[in-house]
Amino acid sequence: MQELGRASGAHGEVVLRRRGAVTELIVDGVFAMDDVDTSTERALATEALRRCTGDALRVLVGGLGLGWTAATVLADPRVTEADVVELQPALVGWAGEGLLPGLPVLPDRLRLRTADVADALAGSPGRWDAVLLDVDNGPAFLVHETNAGLYAEPGLSTALAALRPGGVLAIWSADPAPELADRLAALPGAADVEHLVLPVDRDGRRFDYAVVVARRAG
Template sequence: MTPRELIGTAEVPGGPPLRLFRRNDDFMIVLDRNELMSTRMSGSEVALGTLTCEPLAAHPAPRVLIGGYGMGFTLRAVLGPLGAKAEVVVAELVPGIIEWARGPMAALTAGCLDDARVDLQMRDVGEVMREGAGRFDAILLDVDNGPDGLTREANEGLYAPAGLAAARRALRPGGVLAVWSAAPDPAFTRRLLKAGFATEEVRVKARENGKGASHIIWLARPRTG
């Protein structure tokens, strides 16, 4: 087997560094010994974008927040069904992730960060959610390997009651909070319900060809009444 080549290291504010590896044409982003994402297993990141934003295709001017750029699979899936008047805010805390996207992974990025609909903000997605009520039609969170602070301890707050309350306030009527996870988490499902969300838990394959492990996407909508 061809050995992995270390391409670069990116510092994470308040967390351990990320490393970018390449093996032949495949890229992998690794935290300690955990492979957070790779170009070989992008199916569930694509599904996060399509499941959330295909229902918004007829919306005249939807506003979407994505927490975590990653390798851009979710962003490209979001942009696909949305019209010219859409606004997609991408909150990415790690500058190195964007440097990799514009550098060694530029071909994979395919210009999505330069799309006129994209507003890239280099900061914590939690800050964006807390800035005002009723701002977004959809909020997509994929900043960890699930609803816990794997990449940095401060991310725990996104999935705690206060973070879920901030997400709910930031949604417009009819909006949806979508959260990606590598594995089921019944405790998080209960927190969503307690925070006032009606929740659908969708199991999707890690690979776009329908093979490989299954990942989880929660689609949570604020209950009314």
């Protein structure tokens, strides 16, 4: 195993390491992800963007990780502004050094910054065509307990309010999250809520990941 980076800060320790051809990210002692199969991280972006209409799309991504969702957003030529918000400053630094397998080069259209996505959402009402959240292993398996509010009614309302009317919110989960879809559907600001189950085969075992999608009503 090769350690590519290790750093500690206000939000715990973050470790980037390579095991053979696979890159792994450990956040605050919790396995956050690897790149054995990144289809669902990429689907988080494609499923949201195919529901967006128009050009000159502004997209907010919460959670840089290994960069796969951000790279998929940037691969869509309609996206003119991609704002990626990451809690761990070390990860942002490693991205600048080209250490992230999903995002080896940082394009001009990318704005990458260190912040809590909850603050980014609260500070940008009505701004985004799409908001993509992948900051935990899902609402039932948090990397940081402080993220719990993102999946509760007030946090979901803030995320919807950060969208322009008709904009799309998409949330990744390592498990099916029907309760999250139900919670969103009950919000007055939400429309067209969908719970997408995305099967992945790993080592001969099937895992059901999920992306919950909703549109800001109006």
